[in-house]
Amino acid sequence: MVLLGLALLGTWDLTQVRHSILRNYPVLGHARFLMERIRPEIQQYFIESSTDGMPFDRETRDLVYERAKGTKDDEPFGTERDVHAPGYEFMAHSLRARQATDRAPTVRLGGPHCTQPYDIALLNISAMSFGALSPNAVEALNAGAARGGFAHDTGEGGISPYHRKHRGDLIWEIGSGYFGCRTEDGHFDADLFAAKAVDPQVKAISIKLSQGAKPGLGGVLPGPKVSAEIAETRGVPVGRTVISPPAHSAFETPIELVDFIATLRSLSGGKPVGFKLCIGSRSEFLGICKAMIERDITPDFIIVDGSEGGTGAAPVEFEDHMGMPLTEGLMLVHNALVGTGLRERIRIGASGKVASGSDIVKRVIQGADFTLAARAMMFAVGCIQAQACHTNRCPAGVATQDPARSRALVVPDKATRVHNFQRSTVSSAAQMVASMGLDSFAELDPSMLNRRVNSHTTRTYAELYEWLQDGELLDDPPSSWAGDWIDARTDRF
Ligand SMILES: Cc1cc2nc3c(=O)[nH]c(=O)nc-3n(C[C@H](O)[C@H](O)[C@H](O)COP(=O)(O)O)c2cc1C
Structure with a gap:
């Protein structure tokens, strides 16, 4: 029964078109998506392994993934950045804020x-x-x-x-x-x-x-x-x-x-x-x-x-x-x-x-x-x-x-x-x-x-x-x- 389930899952993985990882690593690739799901909870209890030296931080990568999939919504609660750390940069908004136009510049x-x-x-x-x-x-x-x-x-x-x-x-x-x-x-x-x-x-x-x-x-x-x-x-x-x-x-x-x-x-x-x-x-x-x-x-x-x-x-x-x-x-x-x-x-x-x-x-x-x-x-x-x-x-x-x-x-x-x-x-x-x-x-x-x-x-x-x-x-x-x-x-x- 378990084997049949795995075989069906593997077949589905190989034929779906949204996830390259699952097409290359049927069944096993799900471990990655599982980790992605539970990551915020894990982060609360364990210190996340450092991403120092990695070309892009996880937050930036996730932003790109979500925008690319069209799933990016607004974030709840507010920034997670340390706004008091030296090097932190911010732009000056105005009280004369405008309505953005739809035309791509x-x-x-x-x-x-x-x-x-x-x-x-x-x-x-x-x-x-x-x-x-x-x-x-x-x-x-x-x-x-x-x-x-x-x-x-x-x-x-x-x-x-x-x-x-x-x-x-x-x-x-x-x-x-x-x-x-x-x-x-x-x-x-x-x-x-x-x-x-x-x-x-x-x-x-x-x-x-x-x-x-x-x-x-x-x-x-x-x-x-x-x-x-x-x-x-x-x-x-x-x-x-x-x-x-x-x-x-x-x-x-x-x-x-x-x-x-x-x-x-x-x-x-x-x-x-x-x-x-x-x-x-x-x-x-x-x-x-x-x-x-x-x-x-x-x-x-x-x-x-x-x-x-x-x-x-x-x-x-x-x-x-x-x-x-x-x-x-x-x-x-x-x-x-x-x-x-x-x-x-x-x-x-x-x-x-x-x-x-x-x-x-x-x-x-x-x-x-x-x-x-x-x-x-x-x-x-x-x-x-x-x-x-x-x-x-x-x-x-x-x-x-x-x-x-x-x-x-x-x-x-x-x-x-x-x-x-x-x-x-x-x-x-x-x-x-x-x-x-x-x-x-x-x-x-x-x-x-x-x-x-x-x-x-x-x-x-x-x-x-x-x-x-x-x-x-x-x-x-x-x-x-x-x-x-x-x-x-x-x-x-
Ligand atoms: C896989 C890969 C291949 C690249 N090949 C070239 C190249 O052929 N010519 C070039 O001028 N830059 C090349 N680059 C550099 C990028 O065009 C870009 O200048 C640089 O990565 C900075 O942009 P990024 O931080 O958005 O990656 C390459 C970068 C990557 C990641």
């Missing part, structure tokens, strides 16, 4: 040299390659993007058939391996690039300079992982190990980088072209700004990635100790562009643990125009943060190339979740802006974000940080910036 990517501008959503899918993610995960993300009218960054692994099936808007990322547009020996191939970039589904092109979780590090895709499909997508031979070098071969200096931007824009028929980076040093970024001015060539957008960002695989030393966190990197890029008089021409994107409406509002206050999320989108397609991305044994079928595991992820169900998560997160951000008495995200400013600096003092971002005036670096750099401004070079990074 967008931001125009398209500087003076762009002829096919793109109106990007406030929250988009950050770069994750086919190869790092399973075919079904890529398909579900793109289908979600298509439904919700937001953008899906391909990651550096090229445009796969799974990116194309649902025709969701793409940002095509070009990394140092030039996958999808490379010569046989791994250099940039202009003809291949042009042929793909003009596809109407490609709305923008992003040159990847560096990534927060592993800045300055290339990548290796081992031969056994280079299946026929991955080889075709990346433009490399089947079964042969492929290497992404730590730096680009198409340019070596800031001047050459901005020239490359102009080349890509022209080859793509005038689409928005930008770059993504995690900030290392201020003078290096100022060197790029000087090159923009010297050549009168600007990217249409810059995506700032925080060192707290994620990856499929990287050495722990890089994850923990290299690169600038998003808050500092974002404010640096915003100030550098304001100070060089270029801010009006360039939109700024921010990625690094964006998972909620308040994350979006904070990042906009710190200088962003739009945001991107990678791991929160993985949660939306069923990732349980097993941290097994590099083993090919992802239990949720998200970060694996094993077809048996990938099939557990049911595309239409997860596409709905991606759409739900993006829509309700943006809507919650819009609600916050309305509660702050504002009509648009453009009205947010650093005086509206407060940080507790010790037990008896809070300060606004306007007070805590230095904010440059338009063109100030060109006219009269303040002493705090003058050294880096002088050191910044256009002829070498």
Whole structure:
């Protein structure tokens, strides 16, 4: 009788479409859901094992899961955060609170040299390659993007058939391996690039300079992982190990980088072209700004990635100790562009643990125009943060190339979740802006974000940080910036 019951349960688990874990682990997978149910009670009696060192805390993950499933309701009782702890941040609401509009805000990517501008959503899918993610995960993300009218960054692994099936808007990322547009020996191939970039589904092109979780590090895709499909997508031979070098071969200096931007824009028929980076040093970024001015060539957008960002695989030393966190990197890029008089021409994107409406509002206050999320989108397609991305044994079928595991992820169900998560997160951000008495995200400013600096003092971002005036670096750099401004070079990074 028991065996019959288990057999029936197992059959049901394998055929249902909502839970990838149960499709991959019939019967046994229920233990996870049981633990989830009784967790609040267990927490009351036992000290929960620490989540320190884990990429996302449980509360944030649960928020994403619930929004993705469409089950997120208001919370009873009030905050569980320690509002008196140093570092606690809060936004200033207004007694002139507005009614939030239903219209999802967008931001125009398209500087003076762009002829096919793109109106990007406030929250988009950050770069994750086919190869790092399973075919079904890529398909579900793109289908979600298509439904919700937001953008899906391909990651550096090229445009796969799974990116194309649902025709969701793409940002095509070009990394140092030039996958999808490379010569046989791994250099940039202009003809291949042009042929793909003009596809109407490609709305923008992003040159990847560096990534927060592993800045300055290339990548290796081992031969056994280079299946026929991955080889075709990346433009490399089947079964042969492929290497992404730590730096680009198409340019070596800031001047050459901005020239490359102009080349890509022209080859793509005038689409928005930008770059993504995690900030290392201020003078290096100022060197790029000087090159923009010297050549009168600007990217249409810059995506700032925080060192707290994620990856499929990287050495722990890089994850923990290299690169600038998003808050500092974002404010640096915003100030550098304001100070060089270029801010009006360039939109700024921010990625690094964006998972909620308040994350979006904070990042906009710190200088962003739009945001991107990678791991929160993985949660939306069923990732349980097993941290097994590099083993090919992802239990949720998200970060694996094993077809048996990938099939557990049911595309239409997860596409709905991606759409739900993006829509309700943006809507919650819009609600916050309305509660702050504002009509648009453009009205947010650093005086509206407060940080507790010790037990008896809070300060606004306007007070805590230095904010440059338009063109100030060109006219009269303040002493705090003058050294880096002088050191910044256009002829070498
Ligand atoms: C599985 C995985 C694969 C990634 N692949 C890329 C990539 O190909 N190119 C890239 O620029 N960033 C890549 N990233 C970084 C993300 O795009 C993003 O910048 C970073 O994770 C911060 O966002 P998050 O905190 O929302 O995850 C990857 C991240 C993850 C988790």
